Amino acid sequence: xxxxxxxxxxxxxxxxxxxxxxxxxxxxxxxxxxxxxxxxxxxxxxxxxxxxxxxxxxxxxxxxxxxxxxxxxxxxxx
Numbered sequence: 685x686x687x688x689x690x691x692x693x694x695x696x697x698x699x700x701x702x703x704x705x706x707x708x709x710x711x712x713x714x715x716x717x718x719x720x721x722x723x724x725x726x727x728x729x730x731x732x733x734x735x736x737x738x739x740x741x742x743x744x745x746x747x748x749x750x751x752x753x754x755x756x757x758x759x760x761x762x
Contacts, residue, residue, distance in 0.1 A: 692704075692708065
């Protein structure tokens with residue numbers, strides 16, 4: 685990771701050199717993590733459409749005949 689100098693200005697308070705270094709390192713780590721996550725997202729393939737995925741689970745047509753109304757209310761058929 686190449687670090688470029690940034691314009692940092694303290695607008696309130698008087699942090700010590702150690703406090704300022706700690707704050708800068710936290711920001712740099714967060715930036716590196718965000719860049720790494722963005723690179724991972726860019727490498728991922730787009731999600732496939734699920735419109736055709738579950739066509740085998742669709743209920744078939746109800747056959748006319750004795751006991752079919754009762755069978756249509758059982759689990760797995762509705």
